[in-house]
Amino acid sequence: MNGIDPYAGERLKLTHFHPREEALNLRNAWGAWNGYKFANCYYDAEYEYFCIRNQCGTYDICPMQKYEISGRHAEAMLDRMVTRNIRKLGVNRVAYAVWCTDEGRLIDDGTIFRLAEDRYMLACGSPCIAWLRKSAYGFEDLLIEDVTESIAALSLQGPTSCAVLKKLGLAGVENLKPFDIAHFAFLGDTLMVSRTGFTGDLGYELWIRPELALEMWDALYAAGADYGIQPYGEMATNMARLEAGFIMPHMDFTEALKTVLFEHDQTPYELQLGWLVDLDKPHFSGKRALAEEHRRGPEWTLVKLDIEGNWPAEGSIIYDSERCRRDIGYVTSAMWSPAVKGNVALAMVRTRYLDGEIWAEIYKPRDLRPYRRMARCRISKRPFWSPPRARATPAGDY
Numbered sequence: 001m002n003g004i005d006p007y008a009g010e011r012l013k014l015t016h017f018h019p020r021e022e023a024l025n026l027r028n029a030w031g032a033w034n035g036y037k038f039a040n041c042y043y044d045a046e047y048e049y050f051c052i053r054n055q056c057g058t059y060d061i062c063p064m065q066k067y068e069i070s071g072r073h074a075e076a077m078l079d080r081m082v083t084r085n086i087r088k089l090g091v092n093r094v095a096y097a098v099w100c101t102d103e104g105r106l107i108d109d110g111t112i113f114r115l116a117e118d119r120y121m122l123a124c125g126s127p128c129i130a131w132l133r134k135s136a137y138g139f140e141d142l143l144i145e146d147v148t149e150s151i152a153a154l155s156l157q158g159p160t161s162c163a164v165l166k167k168l169g170l171a172g173v174e175n176l177k178p179f180d181i182a183h184f185a186f187l188g189d190t191l192m193v194s195r196t197g198f199t200g201d202l203g204y205e206l207w208i209r210p211e212l213a214l215e216m217w218d219a220l221y222a223a224g225a226d227y228g229i230q231p232y233g234e235m236a237t238n239m240a241r242l243e244a245g246f247i248m249p250h251m252d253f254t255e256a257l258k259t260v261l262f263e264h265d266q267t268p269y270e271l272q273l274g275w276l277v278d279l280d281k282p283h284f285s286g287k288r289a290l291a292e293e294h295r296r297g298p299e300w301t302l303v304k305l306d307i308e309g310n311w312p313a314e315g316s317i318i319y320d321s322e323r324c325r326r327d328i329g330y331v332t333s334a335m336w337s338p339a340v341k342g343n344v345a346l347a348m349v350r351t352r353y354l355d356g357e358i359w360a361e362i363y364k365p366r367d368l369r370p371y372r373r374m375a376r377c378r379i380s381k382r383p384f385w386s387p388p389r390a391r392a393t394p395a396g397d398y
Helices: 018-024 045-052 074-080 129-135 161-167 210-225 236-242 286-297
Strands: 029-033 036-041 056-062 066-072 095-102 104-115 119-124 143-146 152-157 179-186 189-194 203-208 229-231 301-309 316-320 327-337 342-350 357-368 369-378
Touching: 018 210, 036 045, 036 066, 036 236, 045 056, 045 236, 066 074, 066 129, 074 119, 074 129, 129 143, 143 203, 152 210, 161 203, 203 210, 236 327, 236 342, 236 369, 301 327, 301 357, 342 369
Parallel strands: 056 229
Antiparallel strands: 029 036, 056 152, 066 119, 066 143, 095 104, 104 119, 152 203, 179 189, 189 203, 301 342, 301 369, 316 327, 316 357, 327 342, 357 369
């Protein structure tokens, strides 16, 4: 083949931090995210989870899709696309947002960074360039650019994360409020830091040019050597985000543009994200359908459940009685929470049954035999894990 790899276009891409991550991935446990080779875990998912909760850890977010939207019409275009009022977002601030089809079904969620008066960055889990271009119709002074590969991004999460960044030399980083952005002189260039993350704990995300990615990693790990810094993968992330009550695509919601069966996708109101829908602002995609749903109420509601016992309820069907008289919903995510010391889950339940009894039918194998248990559930109004340090400003060193 003259040295030509015939499968080059099919192989997973490597992130900017991969050389360091490969050396630390003792289990060689890799998955894929948006065409990138991505760590499921490095050593043990629960060990990495405890690093997030008790020390600090790094999570590679290079595969996250990143789009820069700039120009005089950037604000107006984004405000028409997403459901919340982007005009209220200040420079050097971040906002969580969702965007929908005309039927009000959720396409995806993500974070919008306002980098200047006329420049934004959208970060989301799945490719979104086609929808961005459709949403740009009618706006002339506008440039949309996929910058996924031109930014090296690393999440640093956990109680010692601020102390590590201070030791790194980022003076004043402790004064960042949640969803703030700051820029620091670093390695002869600029390091952007946002107080954002997906763990429900104190944490930050670091954004830098790819050429400096490995130097930043080395400096960060040198600064974090006395603070228990470790890498963590997708499995530990899923544990932490569930405790925080954050939703995950392909688990808690189905992206509308990828859904096969009618109404097997969700709306913001069904996912309890109505606070992201501003019906008072001018027209946006899905406004008419969402206004109607707001009037009548959602058919389904995503709820947080405390479940009796210690059998995790993955894949469980939800019923209105211990005798399983009526199927009223299903569990989307579940785990035994080490921090909460409880059996927790997210579940989609038909709204009209929320005031009644809720039971989960749980199956658990023992010696290759399935055992069944009915477990009473209680709806939790608050996140399972929400420590004060996640919101404290200035952030402590812990």
